[in-house]
Amino acid sequence: MIKTIRPKLELLSRRFIEKIIDEAYEILDKQGIFVENKEALKLFSQAGMKVEKKTHRVHLKRRLVEKCLTTAPAVIKLYDRTGEREYTVGGDEVHFDPGSAAVTILDHKTGEERKPETKDLVDYCRLTECLDNIHFQSTGLISSDVPHPIADIYRLYFGLVFSRKPVVTGTFRVESFRPMKDLLAAVRGGDKELAAKPLAIFDACPSPPLKWSNLTTQSLIDAARAGLPSELISMGMTGATSLVTISGTLVQHVAENLCGVAIVQLAKKGAPVIFGGSPSSFDMRRGTTPMGAIETMMIDVGYAQIGKYLNLPTHAYMGLSDAKTNDAQAGLETGLGAVLGALAGVNVISGPGMLDFESCQSLEKLVIDDEICGMAYRLISGIAQREDPIATDKFEGFTPETQFLSMPHTKKWYRLEHSYPVIADRDTYDAWVALGKKPIADRASEHVEKILRSNPPALVEKDVRNELTRILTAYAKANGIASLPALP
């Protein structure tokens, strides 16, 4: 049998990759990078790096970063809430998760963006749980009915209560890491158990150009010590917070991420870290950061290729759109991103469900995007030979009356070779008219309701739930928040 080719997209030559990396190292050494975190500065200082105490500027030597790269794992394993299902993050494996930390939700009934509340968060977690092509969940909505100090832990709580999938999350405050880690450990039954089977990824963003803030640096250190993977989210905006050229933005991206890798490895040798990002092409007219721009996707594919060259797992924000509603633009940009990301072999692709520059979640879009992700998966599974011979034996005794539909060969392969979407319109014109000429968002909305109606919540065991609730309420109390919205 002839081996199936895994289709692959690469935008950079090896020489180009090495040049980008060389320049990143040169900047880290000569110009240095700002790290506004005392503990990290101490770690760098102890490792023999030149640290300018007043300005928080660190001059990073190539040899130190290269040493750190040798201890960072190339492949990370994540486990679902039950601890039984294992996900490999590395190689060319692709896992989609919804774009995270949306500040609004698109209300299908009114067609308007509004602030999400607890009920939306629950629906979102339950829906994500049911979508086959979305492997991970994310703490995707910021619930507006709880005060800011607990906003980050609150969304993680619901994710753990209502879904089994591993979570892509992150902290909004330095103090939040501890209780968030405690929630995860409560599910696993202890810190050691959590480190052995990580249930979550923590996103940490440098502040371009060339700076790691106190909050995100601390998140890197804390996650490394807890054995939880960090995702490095560099996010240069071309011409605004990074050089305007794609290659120039890649140099800065690599420099910031390499510093992140070093922080993680210095905090704990061998700790898992993912080479990710959320850069964007900056719109010079409107001052916005289009995630659906083809140039944004080119930067993503480029740095992912460099991440692979460095032998690290990769991540990108792709498969999302800047459209404000589920229109043609939403489908176009999401489809392009999901397919390009999958072809590039990006390990974690965050984006599905997202509209309006990574700020608005739409449940309808999430189910549409699940279908798009399914198509991307189908594409990268490639064209397989399936049988030997491929066809000649099936044509034995061929006549014009030969029936393909009833052939055992057809029944054996049709579900594996082809997919049958539930949301994309494949009806005849007359059938489409008879069904009320429904736009895709309406069909998607019906599907959302059907999923939520027909799937009972994947609730966590009662005693674990009690412990999670205890941690959440204790943390709320410690922050002067006496009552939370009634927990469903």
Add this chain to the structure above:
Amino acid sequence: MKKEELFARIEKAIIEGRKSEAEDLAREAVKAKIDLTEVIEKGYVPGIQKVGDLWEKGDYFLPELITSAECMKAAMAVLQPELDKANIKTKTKGKVVIGTVEGDIHDIGKNLVASMLSANGFDVVDLGADVKLEKFIEKAEETKADFICLSALLTTTMLGQKKAIELLRQKNLYGKFKVLVGGAPANQKWAEEIGADGYAENAMLAVKLAKRLMGA
């Protein structure tokens, strides 16, 4: 060089964003002892206004806009000491205290607004990013500002815009300054909800808004 020719060259230098030329021409004007207010009104101001027109027509994008604004700033840095020496008060469109609110380190949008306001004749005090709310009010009082401009990029930090207005009320200063809000999560509705005097979606609209509020 004739006055008119100098004005035309100044205007062109601003439109085309040539900084050293904009500075040189300012020096030339000083040397030739031409009335500096006239230099500003007939050379520099028409230049930056044309830049605004080109932006509105869709010919100019942010890099041209900012480059021209920086040329204005550089030229004014040459002219201002001379004006001060001669004790000439230039007409300011209004005094502005601007910054990104506490907890928020994003300053691109704020910088754009500050540059455009400054280029368009406003007196701008830029407090930078992650600015304590009290600081905005202190500075506004100190400089007798017309405007307090509050920028925020995050939904979490935009609450600072609301708190700043509450703080003004507490100090009995509400209404003394015009408060403008901006940033990705802000909008007109938010501005109205928190009792701000205005919201602008981008730097050019911020200039228009500020001019309108000053009755210009």
